[in-house]
Amino acid sequence: MIDYLSGNIAEASPAVAVIECAGVGYEVNITLLDFPQLQSAQTARLYIHESIREDAHVLFGFLTKRARELFRLLIGVSGVGPNTARLILSAMTADQVESSIAGGNDAALKAVKGIGAKTAQRIIVDLKDKIKVADSTLISSQPVVSEAYEEALAALTTLGFNPVQCRKALNKIFSEGKASSTEEAVRLAIKML
Secondary structure, eight states: OOOEEEEEEEEEOSSEEEEEETTEEEEEEOOTTTHHHHHTOSEEEEEEEEEEOSSOEEEEEESSHHHHHHHHHHHTSTTOOHHHHHHHHHHSOHHHHHHHHHHTOHHHHHTSTTOOHHHHHHHHHHHTTTOOOOHHHHHHTOOOOOHHHHHHHHHHHHTTOOHHHHHHHHHHHHHTTOOSSHHHHHHHHHHHO
16 A cells, blocks of 8 residues: 655646656646645655556545545545545645535535535535534635635636635635625635735
């Protein structure tokens, strides 16, 4: 079992990074939230989850052990495979996922592409006792989910802004009630970015 890979970043795309270790390049599936840090780095250490199937050995890599453990908890839920878990961790930070689960916020999980109401509720029911989050974290990192939020995020990422920075800006804008429409949110977020 591979615990982590540490080496030079030979290639990095939003979904996959190639880490060169002792002359061997390992293709590792990554999250969208980890990509900006890997893209700008020369070397990296990725904590690995290895998925062995009949037709392939697939590596999933994370910048923190905490994200890897959360990934492993998610794939333990019936109906949530490795790619679905990676989508969740690409759309939300580990703090946000844990806060959503601990707070029973199925709307935040349903906002992730491919997650339906039943799956979101199953994740919350199965993992609520396994996730421990401080009360202050529940309030501060609870993702803001609305149609205007999602439209503004899509518009900003289409314009080429970093998705992680966009989420931070939009969370602040919507949690403080500064925007009432998608257009207003985009305008305010551009000023912040």
